[in-house]
Amino acid sequence: MLKRLFILQGVIVVGLLHACGTPESLKDFDSDSWKEDRYACGGKRGELVNDFEKIRKDLYGKKEYVLRNLLGKPDSEELLERSQRIYFYYVEPGGQCSDRSKLSEANRVEVRINSLGKVSEVTYHEPINAAKPE
Template sequence: MKHPIYILLLLITCASCTKQPKLDGIDLEKFRADYGGCKGDRTKMIEKLKSLKSEIKGVSSNDLDNYFGKPDIQQLSDRSQEYYIYFLEAGTHCEDIKKPSSSLIMAVRFSAMGMATEVNFQRGMPEE
């Protein structure tokens, strides 16, 4: 009867281990403080963020919250997937977050398990 307990503990331990990305070169404190990219600090980080795209994939949504802060917009998608939207430059959303904006965004797509599967840089909101 001891073996099922060990297996359960092993599964819990493995599930709690998530990828810890190397986000060198990004001032995460400034990123979090620049809500909506309205201050202009995120604009200076765009090229570095693009180069770290593969580092962000595989990170859990909880960990991404810890690194980049809460998303500017959280968008639910089909099959229990979701997007975290971070505006990288100022736009009409700075006046009202509900206004459509064509500003550059970083859209991180999460699987139903809460792991980042896709990171896109685009203008405007992602298509569902």
């Protein structure tokens, strides 16, 4: 009986650890390079825009922790009514590189998180000329 309990606990722990990871559909994205280029001041995020565009629609409906595992801490965020939030991730250098306390006019990805903690919208501050996914 005790042995079965330990096996069950092990299965639950492995399942929980797997659930907190990144879904397979998002694994091809270079998440580490994106996270290293905070505020897009190094120019790496700009190079990743086409890759991001390929996974952008896969983010819809994903939980907030999946988004944060993939893209890291947002460069800025806006709190809305009814527990909604918008996360901002810059994709090009701009005024945010010298003054991080204000939103700059540099292009950025804007991710809306609904009151259930799920991604409900992923847009750009300005339209972007990214390659359309196949």
